[in-house]
Amino acid sequence: MNPLPALAAAASEKATQSGPTLAVSDLRISAKRDRKSVELLRGVSFHVASGETLALVGESGCGKSITSLAVMGLLAPGLSMSGEVALTDAGGRIDLVALSAAERRKLCGRRLGMIFQEPMTSLNPMQRVGDQIAETLTTHGICSRQEAARRAVAMLDRMGIADPGRRALALPHELSGGMRQRVMIAMAMIGEPDLLIADEPTTALDVTVQAQILELIRDLSRERGMATLFISHDLAVVADIADRVAVMYAGEIVETGPIDQVLDAPLHPYTIGLIASRPALSTERRARLSAIFGAVPEPGRRPQGCAFHPRCSLAKPGLCDVGDVPLKRFDGRDVRCLRVGERVQA
Ligand SMILES: Nc1ncnc2c1ncn2[C@@H]1O[C@H](COP(=O)(O)OP(=O)(O)OP(=O)(O)O)[C@@H](O)[C@H]1O
Numbered sequence: 001m002n003p004l005p006a007l008a009a010a011a012s013e014k015a016t017q018s019g020p021t022l023a024v025s026d027l028r029i030s031a032k033r034d035r036k037s038v039e040l041l042r043g044v045s046f047h048v049a050s051g052e053t054l055a056l057v058g059e060s061g062c063g064k065s066i067t068s069l070a071v072m073g074l075l076a077p078g079l080s081m082s083g084e085v086a087l088t089d090a091g092g093r094i095d096l097v098a099l100s101a102a103e104r105r106k107l108c109g110r111r112l113g114m115i116f117q118e119p120m121t122s123l124n125p126m127q128r129v130g131d132q133i134a135e136t137l138t139t140h141g142i143c144s145r146q147e148a149a150r151r152a153v154a155m156l157d158r159m160g161i162a163d164p165g166r167r168a169l170a171l172p173h174e175l176s177g178g179m180r181q182r183v184m185i186a187m188a189m190i191g192e193p194d195l196l197i198a199d200e201p202t203t204a205l206d207v208t209v210q211a212q213i214l215e216l217i218r219d220l221s222r223e224r225g226m227a228t229l230f231i232s233h234d235l236a237v238v239a240d241i242a243d244r245v246a247v248m249y250a251g252e253i254v255e256t257g258p259i260d261q262v263l264d265a266p267l268h269p270y271t272i273g274l275i276a277s278r279p280a281l282s283t284e285r286r287a288r289l290s291a292i293f294g295a296v297p298e299p300g301r302r303p304q305g306c307a308f309h310p311r312c313s314l315a316k317p318g319l320c321d322v323g324d325v326p327l328k329r330f331d332g333r334d335v336r337c338l339r340v341g342e343r344v345q346a
């Protein structure tokens with residue numbers, strides 16, 4: 001069953017326009033801790049073009065969710081932010097940071113879709129899940145209530161939920177965690193948004209369901225030119241879905257480039273470590289390469305110089321532990337490492 005009957009028409013309509021591009025530039029976020037300001041993000045810049053998927057990867061606490069929440073204008077109160085976040089297409093440029101709550105609500109569902117890391121935060125506990133999914137369509141006047149209800153059930157079916165007609169009538173607490181996650185994905189996708197931000201969307205799901213959902217994201221990107229920012233700690237999933245990847249560490253992008261290049265020949269020692277500690281590798285290889293020692297520094301406890309240097313076996317005293325490290329272009333990607341030139345030329 002195809003819950004997206006408008007896809008084909010929308011695809012040809014889109015093909016005649018230039019699609020939406022998300023551009024994030026010099027995003028800085030700080031929080032107050034013990035009356036001091038601590039940096040959570042230190043100048044994050046990236047873009048995601050129409051039809052493209054950019055993956056954000058990195059260990060827990062490196063700033064992936066906070067980046068996605070800032071793009072959606074949903075940062076927690078008390079955090080301060082600077083930088084630009086804009087969605088541009090043939091129809092003009094929307095400054096996502098400057099939107100009022102009412103303006104943002106108007107864009108949600110149709111132009112912007114967000115899958116949150118915590119499913120319960122975006123589900124209404126008192127409303128049947130089918131109605132919650134259908135609401136995006138009725139709110140934007142896309143179709144009648146009856147048609148919206150039919151498409152909501154079809155979308156649940158596409159999410160791999162058995163007996164979707166009955167499940168659509170359930171309240172969120174009557175479903176399992178994995179089902180709730182899929183309801184949230186259905187809510188974000190049913191309006192066929194121009195920009196999808198998916199924060200660990202498939203983490204709680206079985207691999208077969210995960211594959212179905214990745215397929216749906218791919219279809220919408222290809223057919224409708226959706227731009228996708230996909231957050232995951234799972235490099236196998238990222239390899240499957242992304243065109244490009246941005247590796248984050250301690251609130252900064254440390255390496256970014258085409259997915260195949262970064263995964264096949266990583267340049268930053270942190271990316272090399274992340275790939276080496278992937279569970280998919282054989283036990284023997286994992287034992288040899290092992291996980292990266294140490295942990296991501298807490299915001300406010302960032303070391304001088306390269307934030308990764310205390311965990312890096314290639315760090316050079318007097319070089320890597322002083323000053324800021326800029327992103328530099330190497331071999332088709334941007335890398336934040338002072339020693340990468342030596343290693344690439346060696
Ligand atoms: N509202 C907030 N106030 C203060 N600090 C925050 C706030 N939200 C997040 N942080 C801090 O910002 C850092 C980045 O958090 P974020 O949630 O973006 O991590 P993440 O990369 O998404 O991690 P995970 O993989 O565990 O989801 C963490 O150190 C976190 O404690």
Ligand SMILES: [Mg+2]
Nearest residue numbers: 064065066117
């Ligand atoms: Mg997160």
